Amino acid sequence: MPYNKPYLTIPQQRALLVSRGMSVPDPQKADEYLQRIGYYRLSAYWYPFRGLTQQADGTFKLGDNFKAGTEFKQATDLYAFDKSLRLLVLDAIERIEISVRTEVALAIGRHNPKAHRNPGSVDGKFKAVRPPNAISKYAEWLNKLDAKEASSKEEFANHFRAKYPGEKMPIWIAVELLDFGPLSIFLSGMRYPDLQRISNSYGLQQPHLVKSWIRSMSALRNVCAHHSRLWNKPLIDQPALPAKGAVPELDHLASAPGGNQRLYAALAVMKFLLKRVNPRTKWADRLKAHVSTFPNAPNIKLADAGFPVDWETLPLWS
Structure with missing residues (x-):
């Protein structure tokens, strides 16, 4: 299928994480990490914190939303x-x-x-x-x-x-x-x-x-x-x-x-x-x-x- 994800600015990237359930208590510091390291590289480190979503057939698949209690710092510490x-x-x-x-x-x-x-x-x-x-x-x-x-x-x-x-x-x-x-x-x-x-x-x-x-x-x-x-x-x-x-x-x-x-x-x-x-x-x-x-x-x-x-x-x- 075609790739259709839009370009996101650093604040938009942070906002996306927050919308998916990640706690970001220090937005400025989070923006610095996203600017210096990059969203895609950091995503490998918040992968374990993503939750499962149930599919129509009853099976479960790794979703985009984060498990309860996930913090941005946990990914950067890792x-x-x-x-x-x-x-x-x-x-x-x-x-x-x-x-x-x-x-x-x-x-x-x-x-x-x-x-x-x-x-x-x-x-x-x-x-x-x-x-x-x-x-x-x-x-x-x-x-x-x-x-x-x-x-x-x-x-x-x-x-x-x-x-x-x-x-x-x-x-x-x-x-x-x-x-x-x-x-x-x-x-x-x-x-x-x-x-x-x-x-x-x-x-x-x-x-x-x-x-x-x-x-x-x-x-x-x-x-x-x-x-x-x-x-x-x-x-x-x-x-x-x-x-x-x-x-x-x-x-x-x-x-x-x-x-x-x-x-x-x-x-x-x-x-x-x-x-x-x-x-x-x-x-x-x-x-x-x-x-x-x-x-x-x-x-x-x-x-x-x-x-x-x-x-x-x-x-x-x-």
């Missing part, structure tokens, strides 16, 4: 909480990303400095030609790496091109050009023995977990980088759960609210990896301190993000 949460998640992902780059360079570089460009060094599925473009995922990955090597403005890239014109970078330099997305793609295409080596470095015996976890964090990084709602968003790529008993610290994820489909599962995986990457990191303490500031408001709860009851007392977080 927005502020989520903003700081994204920064914490990005901090953890950055540390893990740097570690994985190094592990990939060590696992591949031991074969040959440019083994990542040898089709024999990757899994068969990764280099299989795919219709309709008749190009493999591996070839696509190499094309993007070539473009990065040719165009990067990083000082080390400029130096390499000047000193070794026409040469391709060895894996331990090339990985520095890879964002988490391309890095996770290459990781998924590595041969089992190399993936096993990386897996073992993180104390894991199941190599598929590393592939799944890094892919999940890559998707999360995109959510954070685009400043999107994070706290209760279903995970696009759910991190695979270890077999029961394989990683005892993560056994509780199977019974956590939402299982591996909510943010808590990804946070738990990050904590597990960070313990191997940097055993002295205080990231978990900072996360626990921040989660303790979760807004005290009706209609929202930490379980919506997958947090179990008393999660901070679990062995993983000690």
Whole structure:
């Protein structure tokens, strides 16, 4: 159906919220938020406060009106909480990303400095030609790496091109050009023995977990980088759960609210990896301190993000 919602000024946006049952005791401050952040972005944070309306057939559907007691500040408090949460998640992902780059360079570089460009060094599925473009995922990955090597403005890239014109970078330099997305793609295409080596470095015996976890964090990084709602968003790529008993610290994820489909599962995986990457990191303490500031408001709860009851007392977080 055609989109026919009219343009609304900031005061009109506020008036619309009030007409739908939201309390706005400080109109000036509300207008500042709507002006600075935007109605549409904030709407993701008052979504849980919307009530149900009964349809003609007797079923219920999420309506436009708000539940009794909904206040504008509840949505902005949740927005502020989520903003700081994204920064914490990005901090953890950055540390893990740097570690994985190094592990990939060590696992591949031991074969040959440019083994990542040898089709024999990757899994068969990764280099299989795919219709309709008749190009493999591996070839696509190499094309993007070539473009990065040719165009990067990083000082080390400029130096390499000047000193070794026409040469391709060895894996331990090339990985520095890879964002988490391309890095996770290459990781998924590595041969089992190399993936096993990386897996073992993180104390894991199941190599598929590393592939799944890094892919999940890559998707999360995109959510954070685009400043999107994070706290209760279903995970696009759910991190695979270890077999029961394989990683005892993560056994509780199977019974956590939402299982591996909510943010808590990804946070738990990050904590597990960070313990191997940097055993002295205080990231978990900072996360626990921040989660303790979760807004005290009706209609929202930490379980919506997958947090179990008393999660901070679990062995993983000690």
